[in-house]
Amino acid sequence: MGILEKIKEIEQEIARTQKNKATEYHLGLLKAKLAKYRAQLLEPQGGKGAGKGEGFDVMKSGDARVALIGFPSVGKSTLLSMITQTSSEAGSYDFTTLTCIPGVIRYNEANIQLLDLPGIIEGAAQGKGRGRQVIAVARTADLVLMMLDSGKGEIQKELLTAELEQVGIRLNKGPPNIYFKRKKAGGLGFTATCPLTHLSEKLVQLILHEYKIFNAEVLVRDDCTADDLIDVIQGNRVYMKCLYVFNKIDTICLEDVDRLARQQESVVISCGLQLNMDYLLELLWDKLSLMRIYTKKRGQPPDFTDPLILRSGATVEHVCHAIHRTIADTFRYALVWGISTKYSPQRVGKAHVVSDEDVLQIVKK
Ligand SMILES: Nc1nc2c(ncn2[C@@H]2O[C@H](COP(=O)(O)OP(=O)(O)OP(=O)(O)O)[C@@H](O)[C@H]2O)c(=O)[nH]1
Numbered sequence: 364m365g366i367l368e369k370i371k372e373i374e375q376e377i378a379r380t381q382k383n384k385a386t387e388y389h390l391g392l393l394k395a396k397l398a399k400y401r402a403q404l405l406e407p408q409g410g411k412g413a414g415k416g417e418g419f420d421v422m423k424s425g426d427a428r429v430a431l432i433g434f435p436s437v438g439k440s441t442l443l444s445m446i447t448q449t450s451s452e453a454g455s456y457d458f459t460t461l462t463c464i465p466g467v468i469r470y471n472e473a474n475i476q477l478l479d480l481p482g483i484i485e486g487a488a489q490g491k492g493r494g495r496q497v498i499a500v501a502r503t504a505d506l507v508l509m510m511l512d513s514g515k516g517e518i519q520k521e522l523l524t525a526e527l528e529q530v531g532i533r534l535n536k537g538p539p540n541i542y543f544k545r546k547k548a549g550g551l552g553f554t555a556t557c558p559l560t561h562l563s564e565k566l567v568q569l570i571l572h573e574y575k576i577f578n579a580e581v582l583v584r585d586d587c588t589a590d591d592l593i594d595v596i597q598g599n600r601v602y603m604k605c606l607y608v609f610n611k612i613d614t615i616c617l618e619d620v621d622r623l624a625r626q627q628e629s630v631v632i633s634c635g636l637q638l639n640m641d642y643l644l645e646l647l648w649d650k651l652s653l654m655r656i657y658t659k660k661r662g663q664p665p666d667f668t669d670p671l672i673l674r675s676g677a678t679v680e681h682v683c684h685a686i687h688r689t690i691a692d693t694f695r696y697a698l699v700w701g702i703s704t705k706y707s708p709q710r711v712g713k714a715h716v717v718s719d720e721d722v723l724q725i726v727k728k
């Protein structure tokens with residue numbers, strides 16, 4: 364039996380099985396099996412670069428990478444052509460786009476790489492269409508723009524989220540609060556720091572056995588589920604930020620626009636009527652958590668046209684590296700003007716965390 368068939372069988376069994384206390388262990392086990400087979404399916408078979416697919420090998424460039432994911436004909440290419448200098452063919456028929464088309468969004472002096480991709484269909488996770496390649500590219504992005512057709516937005520959102528879940532992509536959430544470590548001996552060491560309503564020591568043990576793990580330390584710090592535990596054991600999950608973009612609001616009524624706009628992490632737009640594009644870019648910038656740092660030389664005004672673009676959380680040391688590899692070696696201190704310091708200017712060391720739009724002067728030894 365092939366892996367696909369095995370997966371299908373387990374999925375059917377899960378669907379058949381009633382969810383209750385008595386079937387809890389059985390379902391947990393089935394889920395672990397399913398996750399294992401899916402992982403096998405995603406492993407590239409054969410030689411180097413297998414399963415990568417032609418036309419998907421786009422170099423990373425710029426300060427951040429954003430991937431456009433969505434069902435066919437939701438307007439991904441139309442958007443790329445609108446907000447970048449690149450034009451990507453749009454059409455009223457599905458699968459107009461068959462490869463990965465990169466464009467560059469210029470915003471706040473940053474270069475943000477935007478990737479147009481083929482439409483994903485149901486079953487993408489099983490490798491249908493070019494789903495696997497699209498998903499592989501999406502994994503390399505700093506942010507996913509999930510583009511949805513406002514007319515059928517909510518069901519599309521559910522289906523796509525499920526497809527991405529199946530290949531280990533988790534949107535807008537962090538890893539489960541479980542500490543897990545394999546050991547050489549000693550059996551299972553199990554501790555929970557809060558009451559558990561989904562997991563028990565017995566179930567954890569069963570799931571671990573499914574992975575042939577008999578010795579491990581498991582510390583559960585939240586009311587986690589069996590799925591959470593499986594995520595931690597599999598260890599290859601990616602936790603990505605996602606913005607839900609509801610396009611074509613020109614085709615729905617105002618009440619529906621209002622409802623979609625109020626959803627978490629959502630933005631409503633119309634490429635056709637060029638509605639709300641500025642707000643989309645603003646949100647995109649916020650989500651990427653990028654910062655502009657302006658540098659200046661002693662006795663000279665800062666250069667406000669050419670900031671260094673860094674990730675939020677960056678320190679003066681990161682700024683040094685962004686300027687030049689060797690600057691950190693001759694660094695004495697930095698003067699900072701901006702909201703990251705109490706005084707302007709303030710003398711700071713390498714560990715100082717900078718903020719968006721700080722001005723920085725480096726004083727060398
Ligand atoms: N009414 C309306 N139509 C739009 C809007 N944006 C795009 N379209 C139309 O939707 C159709 C599909 O647009 P594309 O940009 O090709 O969509 P896509 O998501 O790239 O499609 P694939 O590459 O096939 O997956 C085209 O006919 C566009 O003109 C919009 O805001 N409103």
Ligand SMILES: [K+]
Nearest residue numbers: 436454456459
């Ligand atoms: K299309």
Ligand SMILES: [Mg+2]
Nearest residue numbers: 439440459460
């Ligand atoms: Mg397209």
